[in-house]
Amino acid sequence: MSSIDFDIAHLLAxxxxxxxxMELYQDRLYALLNIYALHALALAASVAWQAFVQDAPHLxxxxxxxLVFKAIxxxxxxxxxxxxxxxxREIEKVVGVGLTMIVGIGLVALSMVVMLRVxxxxxxxxxxxxxxxxxxxxxxxxxxVTRRNAVSQVVGFMSLENGLVLAATGAKGMPLVVExxxxxxxxxxxxxxxxxxxxxxxxxxTVDVQAxxxxxxxxx
Amino acid sequence: MTxxxxxxxxxxxxxxxxxxxxxxxxxxxxxxxxxRINVLATALTLTCALSLLFGRPQPNPYFLVDDLNGTFxxxxxxxxxxxxxxxxxxxxxxxxxxxLTPPSVRFYHAMYQVLMFAMNLALVANNIGLMWVAIELAxxxxxxxxxxxxxxxxxxAAWKYFILGSVGIALALFGTILVYMAARPVVGEGLDAMxxxxxxxRASAFDPALLNVxxxxxLLGYGTKVGLAPLHAWLPDAHAEGxxxxxxxxxxxxxxxxxxxxxxxxxxxxxxxxxxxxxxxxVTLGLLSLVFASFMLYRRxxxxxxxxxxxxxxxxxxxxxxxxxxxxxxxxxLLHMTMHSLTKSAIFFAVGHIxxxxxxxxxxxxxxxxxxxxxxxxxxILGVVAIAGLPPLGxxxxxxxxxxxxxxxxxxxxxxxxxxxxxxxxxxxxxxxSIAFGEPRGPTAKSQASYAxxxxxxxxxxxxxxxxxxxxxAWFQNVAGLLG
Numbered sequence: 001m002s003s004i005d006f007d008i009a010h011l012l013a014x015x016x017x018x019x020x021x022m023e024l025y026q027d028r029l030y031a032l033l034n035i036y037a038l039h040a041l042a043l044a045a046s047v048a049w050q051a052f053v054q055d056a057p058h059l060x061x062x063x064x065x066x067l068v069f070k071a072i073x074x075x076x077x078x079x080x081x082x083x084x085x086x087x088x089r090e091i092e093k094v095v096g097v098g099l100t101m102i103v104g105i106g107l108v109a110l111s112m113v114v115m116l117r118v119x120x121x122x123x124x125x126x127x128x129x130x131x132x133x134x135x136x137x138x139x140x141x142x143x144x145v146t147r148r149n150a151v152s153q154v155v156g157f158m159s160l161e162n163g164l165v166l167a168a169t170g171a172k173g174m175p176l177v178v179e180x181x182x183x184x185x186x187x188x189x190x191x192x193x194x195x196x197x198x199x200x201x202x203x204x205x206t207v208d209v210q211a212x213x214x215x216x217x218x219x220x
Numbered sequence: 221m222t223x224x225x226x227x228x229x230x231x232x233x234x235x236x237x238x239x240x241x242x243x244x245x246x247x248x249x250x251x252x253x254x255x256r257i258n259v260l261a262t263a264l265t266l267t268c269a270l271s272l273l274f275g276r277p278q279p280n281p282y283f284l285v286d287d288l289n290g291t292f293x294x295x296x297x298x299x300x301x302x303x304x305x306x307x308x309x310x311x312x313x314x315x316x317x318x319x320l321t322p323p324s325v326r327f328y329h330a331m332y333q334v335l336m337f338a339m340n341l342a343l344v345a346n347n348i349g350l351m352w353v354a355i356e357l358a359x360x361x362x363x364x365x366x367x368x369x370x371x372x373x374x375x376x377a378a379w380k381y382f383i384l385g386s387v388g389i390a391l392a393l394f395g396t397i398l399v400y401m402a403a404r405p406v407v408g409e410g411l412d413a414m415x416x417x418x419x420x421x422r423a424s425a426f427d428p429a430l431l432n433v434x435x436x437x438x439l440l441g442y443g444t445k446v447g448l449a450p451l452h453a454w455l456p457d458a459h460a461e462g463x464x465x466x467x468x469x470x471x472x473x474x475x476x477x478x479x480x481x482x483x484x485x486x487x488x489x490x491x492x493x494x495x496x497x498x499x500x501x502x503v504t505l506g507l508l509s510l511v512f513a514s515f516m517l518y519r520r521x522x523x524x525x526x527x528x529x530x531x532x533x534x535x536x537x538x539x540x541x542x543x544x545x546x547x548x549x550x551x552x553x554l555l556h557m558t559m560h561s562l563t564k565s566a567i568f569f570a571v572g573h574i575x576x577x578x579x580x581x582x583x584x585x586x587x588x589x590x591x592x593x594x595x596x597x598x599x600x601i602l603g604v605v606a607i608a609g610l611p612p613l614g615x616x617x618x619x620x621x622x623x624x625x626x627x628x629x630x631x632x633x634x635x636x637x638x639x640x641x642x643x644x645x646x647x648x649x650x651x652x653x654s655i656a657f658g659e660p661r662g663p664t665a666k667s668q669a670s671y672a673x674x675x676x677x678x679x680x681x682x683x684x685x686x687x688x689x690x691x692x693x694a695w696f697q698n699v700a701g702l703l704g
Contacts, residue, residue, distance in 0.1 A: 118429035119401070126401065137394060141387065153383060160390055167397045173409030174400050176349040180393070183353060187360065187386075 040070035129170030136163030233268025242333035284346035307465035366462035377457035392441025398434035423491035445478035459528035464572030502543030509536030517647035550700035552621035566677035588660030614684035
């Protein structure tokens with residue numbers, strides 16, 4: 001592999017991590033959705049580049065799914081849901097932005113240390129990709145635990161899932177990648193948007209998960 | 221296998237029957253016919269699974285049946301069958317009182333079969349990617365079923381289960397990708413590097429460091445689905461708020477399926493001498509779950525939630541036993557898993573009918589069941605005696621084996637184990653006393669329960685405590701040997 005191929009793959013995967021950080025400090029749902037669309041766009045570019053350098057045409061399908069479904073349809077649909085539910089106010093966070101960012105930096109450092117140390121036998125492209133992918137996964141998890149709002153938790157889950165797709169496409173020749181990425185998209189489409197948010201809206205006047213927490217635990 | 225000139229593949233049987241039944245049940249209206257079809261389909265699946273005893277197909281890159289998953293498949297299809305009988309009378313009552321509407325019952329029946337399909341697929345899969353997809357599918361169907369009542373509590377439970385389950389499943393996928401990365405330099409690119417039987421035969425040459433990281437992710441990911449503390453938060457809610465047949469299937473089967481996935485990867489780790497020993501990690505998580513859940517049993521006010529914590533406790537014991545490893549502990553773990561599945565689903569059958577006649581799940585509103593509903597009351601007592609591990613029932617046998625084999629190897633761990641079991645036992649009997657004895661409290665209307673599934677399970681547990689057929693012992697010993 002020529003070094004320019006490697007550099008571009010590196011750049012695209014790295015930009016995905018960067019966009020993950022941008023998601024962490026958004027405090028409005030609309031802005032968060034726009035950043036998520038950017039996240040999906042970066043993923044699509046990264047996967048398409050992998051398809052090109054690995055000469056694996058089936059990965060273009062995954063890239064296409066990321067582009068059409070995740071970067072366009074999902075953000076637009078979520079946008080509409082937010083309008084309909086009237087929850088376009090500020091996102092309530094469990095911890096402040098500063099602390100979240102510091103923890104995020106720590107997580108990225110952790111994933112670099114772990115992945116680069118254990119994969120010294122793998123080829124350099126897969127190595128870096130895997131380290132970036134783990135960072136994206138951990139940042140997605142961080143977002144899910146630091147947000148109280150159901151929509152932003154879903155966005156956290158979706159960016160976590162983008163990290164997994166990045167890892168799967170970086171693992172050269174891995175079978176079932178396309179199937180897995182499509183299965184994930186279906187999961188997101190059906191469960192999250194279709195059923196849960198509407199039911200939650202039906203029963204509660206908020207999609208703030210903390211309001212759900214009132215009903216938690218033991219019945220008295 | 222050939223019957224009357226027609227070749228028959230049991231693997232296809234356990235997959236196609238539930239899939240076809242799901243499609244059929246999604247189309248058919250009407251409760252009575254669909255409930256019967258549901259029972260019929262699970263019976264047919266059980267027959268296909270039992271035919272595995274008389275010969276099994278050759279492994280291929282997608283499917284594999286050996287003694288290990290043969291045990292799981294037969295257990296799963298059996299409990300699936302008995303639960304469908306229980307479910308018929310349970311759902312009938314829910315329709316009568318209007319908690320469920322005819323469309324949601326139709327949905328429920330179709331989902332029940334999809335769940336059976338997904339669990340069977342996870343068990344027969346030889347491909348670690350396929351196994352992951354199947355467990356994900358099983359998770360999703362149960363999420364939908366937990367939320368079926370659409371109450372505040374049910375929705376919150378389903379949401380929590382969905383979020384935590386998805387995170388677990390995502391971590392498991394990352395682990396799966398890492399296993400592929402470890403295998404690729406040795407096995408080569410493509411399908412073979414995800415086929416479990418190929419992986420395990422070549423695992424000694426894999427990069428141990430990569431395998432270690434992979435196993436951590438798999439343990440956390442599938443461990444969430446097993447309900448190991450501290451990843452168990454979804455489990456009590458999902459058990460308490462969903463329909464009771466689903467609680468029975470969750471506790472009795474789905475937790476086992478996730479544990480099965482973990483065991484497959486444990487075998488992979490064991491095949492590589494330089495990799496981390498998975499045992500101590502599983503022992504730690506198992507003991508933690510056991511002790512934590514035993515203490516949590518004390519302040520339960522909701523009867524289904526209480527037995528959900530008891531499931532965490534027992535999954536802890538099973539994980540502990542498999543973590544200890546060796547022929548005796550593995551044998552005990554396998555036996556305990558079987559006994560726990562049978563007993564816990566029997567308990568949920570009783571609890572389901574009890575909650576229906578009393579109109580509540582609050583323990584404080586139940587009492588004197590042995591007087592008002594002797595069959596249900598004594599059934600529950602028998603179930604709790606079994607689950608608490610009192611002789612001469614099956615769980616006593618398996619717990620005794622776990623404890624005695626641990627005392628021989630790590631006395632300190634055995635003390636913690638016994639402590640946890642005793643704490644749990646005391647808690648269960650404390651609650652049982654107020655539920656089963658004393659003055660009857662709450663409504664005393666007759667219940668139209670089907671007692672057959674409950675007593676069939678309890679009879680099996682009782683029989684296993686008294687006498688284990690040598691063929692079964694040999695079978696379990698063989699599987700214990702496979703697990704290493």
